[in-house]
Amino acid sequence: MADYYVELKELAVGYRGEPLIRDINIGIEKGKIVTLIGPNGAGKSTILKSITRQLKTISGSVYVENEELQKMSYKDMATKIAVVLTERLKPELMTCHDVVATGRYPYTGRLGILSKEDELKVDQAMEAVHAQELGSRNFQEISDGQRQRVLLARAICQEPEIMILDEPTSFLDIRYKLELLGILRNMAKEKGITVILSLHEIDLAQKMSDKILCVKGDRVAGYGTPEEIFTSEKIREIYEIDNGFYDPCFGSIELPKVEGKPEVLVLSSCGNGIPVYRKLQKAGIPFAAGILYPGETDYQLAKLLAAEIIEEKPYEPVSDAAVKKAMDVMERCGKVINAGVVIGRQNQKIEEVLKRAGEKKFFAV
Template identity: 50%
Template structure:
């Protein structure tokens, strides 16, 4: 284990001597991001609190370097590890800068008096997390996204080697989610910071993590890189999905498709069909789609939402029999929607389908994403 900075051996966590998860095996080099995923109640927060020392472990050992956490004194651990959990702190008339400065508690002693070095670290943390513009504002009066950034700066004031975060993107809008996770990656690169956190957003977990730990039941389900974890069908089983779908390859999540005989045929491609597919699903209308290359942006949502999808192998000319299949479906449909104004040289078969629909007097709707219905 010499090559790993953080690792556990047969870790068992739980409450009041009752195990929640057993035999947790984690191994992380310094400067990697580990994300815990799993259904609600799977034990993600329990694992994080146990690693942070807020819950007593029932069995096993947690190591930082070659030292077991249980062998570290409280102040030594506070200098190595910083924790940001979901509980919101209560402040009275404290500026954001003052909240950040409380992160120096492992170094300031019982009176909390900041030295010149402490002030330098506070200043560095404020700059690192880019909160200069709110440093003088009342912490209680800023947005949740801003508070999360302040708490991250506070954590960085401890100059930790490892950061523990429980659902850090909860209650944040998409702007702050992306900014926050980008900051974690920035700190990993600049500070070689190791991060262990839980996330609900699977698509973000897949993008930001070096390793992923999947929790379900008494034992860990899977541990590995995003590529090793996000394999076809795995997430659906992990979360016991009975409705809708999740495409592990690209992070697409779709609602349950409308079943039945397709009444609409959609000619799309290049991502132009996705809003149409989802609109038809919302309207409860069964549809078919094609011809779509299997590497096209429209193929995953069409596969999830359409009754029939006619797919073509990527980087090859569309086979003639695909057009015949599509025409047979068009014959059964009363309406054809086309989201393309122009067709590439490899897509002329779709132009042929549109011409066929016109010749057979189908109701045609040409839809341009930026201009609306025509």
């Protein structure tokens, strides 16, 4: 067996003996973050529930430190694995402090009495997710976002070696999404905790994960680093996108470009064109962009949104040919937007285009 901390080997998962996804073979190193992505209903939650034995696997095995998970006692599992799933927990008459404290039960005796050390760990876990003020409140009377933070605190309090979370950012506003994922990242890097989670926000998955597991159809659609998985083509294939684009440079979803002949030429550099491109797209105005170098931020977005791009070879001075093309496009459009071109040694000739636009009174107001 390979030297992995967690390994899914020939795993098939599903319901009532019918496999939904087959042939899952992945290895996860200790202290790494693996994120499951894929369309709704693809089986991400099914995989997570099967790993945690909430669902019986159809075939195959899950190993932790070369020990088969199915053969572990539930108490041993509870000291190794903490779980935060999407099902609504409905404890009767329990405060948030009480809910978090259940994370210590694998370490208490039969009576479940918490020691001073246990209580300290409960307080520290609540502090980690900024939920101290919720301690005395009824768990059923707080918001969904607050519940998610309390459940994360319970998982932290459990002091697991592996943390499994199903869509943990659901119901959270952007501040707490970032905060939660930051906590998970720190736990993985500083404490060596292995994190396996599912996310709908693929931009966040790209930025925080070590490996990505793509779930689609009856088999794994891909497993690799974010650089390997997050390409326009791969994301288009996984989510069957036919009405827009995924931009791996910005980690963003873009609406389709406005088709048609360019009505305005946007001159920009150093990212200054990006807000102008988006404004024109929203207004339904096809545009040309230039003079741009492949690799700069304006160029990356212009590839997706612009009807036409005037470009120059990387590291080369702007050529007469590029200037002529820009002039031709400008004449056809009859309108120019200077989004804030920064003139340097390599692109000095853009000044010729700006001068001609001024002479022709092409600048848009």
